[in-house]
Amino acid sequence: MSLLNEKVISSASEQTQAVLSFVRAWLRGEETFEIHTSGSTGAPKRIWLTRSQMEASAQATAAALGLEVGMNALVCLPVQYIAGRMMLVRGLVLGLNLIVVEPSSDPLAALPADLSVDFVSFVPLQMKTLLDVALVADDDQLSSEARARALAYRRRLEAMRAILVGGGPISPGLEAQIRQIAAPAYHTYGMTETATHVALRRLNGPQASDRFVPLPGVETGVDERGCLHVRGTMTGGALLQTNDLVALQPDGSFIWVGRWDNVINSGGVKVHVEQVEATIETLAAEQPELGLARRRFFIAGLPDERLGQRVVLVVEGAPLAEDQEAQLLRALIRALPRHHAPRHIQYIDRFAETPTGKIERSSTLKLLE
Structure with a gap:
């Protein structure tokens, strides 16, 4: 060497x-x-x-x-x-x-x-x-x-x-x-x-x-x-x-x-987080007007009294405009199977990261508490 x-x-x-x-x-x-x-x-x-x-x-x-x-x-x-x-x-x-x-x-x-x-x-x-x-x-x-x-x-x-x-x-x-x-x-x-x-x-x-x-x-x-x-x-x-x-x-x-530990159980339906995220990545690239093309995001399961867990989109940065957010949610409902599409968006100024720059999901979600 x-x-x-x-x-x-x-x-x-x-x-x-x-x-x-x-x-x-x-x-x-x-x-x-x-x-x-x-x-x-x-x-x-x-x-x-x-x-x-x-x-x-x-x-x-x-x-x-x-x-x-x-x-x-x-x-x-x-x-x-x-x-x-x-x-x-x-x-x-x-x-x-x-x-x-x-x-x-x-x-x-x-x-x-x-x-x-x-x-x-x-x-x-x-x-x-x-x-x-x-x-x-x-x-x-x-x-x-x-x-x-x-x-x-x-x-x-x-x-x-x-x-x-x-x-x-x-x-x-x-x-x-x-x-x-x-x-x-x-x-x-x-x-x-x-x-x-x-x-x-x-x-x-x-x-x-x-x-x-x-x-x-x-x-x-x-x-x-x-x-x-x-x-x-x-x-x-x-x-x-x-x-x-x-x-x-x-x-x-x-x-x-x-x-396996990223599977969301929403009303008895198993939602694979990575598959939903891949669909959203494609949608964001094909439709930049939705506002996600240059932003980091991930899917999470948050507690819900009726469903057990609800599917939520967590986005880094400032909130989208109200009409743009509504447009994004409608597009997600069309692109994803029922129960897989997030109906709510949570915003966080900056995601927590590991020392190697990966998103630290659990620490990021604690910022919502």
């Missing part, structure tokens, strides 16, 4: 210190490593992973993506958490050249124009930020400077050999954008306990699918709730049970449905 571009690296203060601390520990031969979860599905907690688990994950990723010695890998996620940490491990184990930058919504901005990237892991926000720039290169209204930047981003993305996108759901709009580039892009499924992803879903090209395919050596199954469990060398051979509802396929691949 080599660390490329010392000028870029030295500009990343906290990130650099975390990188050096981990690399030193790895090169000393330490066998266990402490990592904190982000807290997106519960309270943050400490997880201990063994060296062999992390090495197994790196090797499985290399086999799945065709990673080779000498490739350039961009580390643009916080290395205090598992996604960024495992990019370092892949570099150390696989002989990749690591390009480390400070985490930001536009990680390409920090790179010299002549520095190519073969492999990278983004969160959805980063992927969208880059595509919003790259996909407008043909816009006649752009200035020459903006067009040059768009073309440069497009070329850089297209030259990548593998792009991972994880850490949260991918909206239908973002997935449509990803389909416009040829570089292989994958949605990841995994968690801290599995040393990042254990399954990948191709997002673009002829192999694009709604199914997550397990990495080599990973076994999958479901419990009586229909929730996924996995076993592999990256779990230390232990069976790891999740709260993720899936549609398991005969070949072991699966379609992610949503979180």
Whole structure:
């Protein structure tokens, strides 16, 4: 492994210190490593992973993506958490050249124009930020400077050999954008306990699918709730049970449905939060006049005396105008099955977030109390 571009690296203060601390520990031969979860599905907690688990994950990723010695890998996620940490491990184990930058919504901005990237892991926000720039290169209204930047981003993305996108759901709009580039892009499924992803879903090209395919050596199954469990060398051979509802396929691949603990029971009807949110994401993109296109939101179940729980849309920022809110609610009723459509909207100035920038739903809902 080599660390490329010392000028870029030295500009990343906290990130650099975390990188050096981990690399030193790895090169000393330490066998266990402490990592904190982000807290997106519960309270943050400490997880201990063994060296062999992390090495197994790196090797499985290399086999799945065709990673080779000498490739350039961009580390643009916080290395205090598992996604960024495992990019370092892949570099150390696989002989990749690591390009480390400070985490930001536009990680390409920090790179010299002549520095190519073969492999990278983004969160959805980063992927969208880059595509919003790259996909407008043909816009006649752009200035020459903006067009040059768009073309440069497009070329850089297209030259990548593998792009991972994880850490949260991918909206239908973002997935449509990803389909416009040829570089292989994958949605990841995994968690801290599995040393990042254990399954990948191709997002673009002829192999694009709604199914997550397990990495080599990973076994999958479901419990009586229909929730996924996995076993592999990256779990230390232990069976790891999740709260993720899936549609398991005969070949072991699966379609992610949503979180078991995110199901709303409204009048006896089970409402899968993630499915409702995906429909609203599509509606918001197709009808910007509804006022949600540039706003964060999520679906929640709030107590209701008659229904047990009622479906509510929680929106970040100032309230919509009364007529616009009414228009939005009518559109949701038309687009969603009965009992799934929110009839009320709650507004919060700013959502609570995890340290990695994910919406912390439970803490956000407490702001309504």
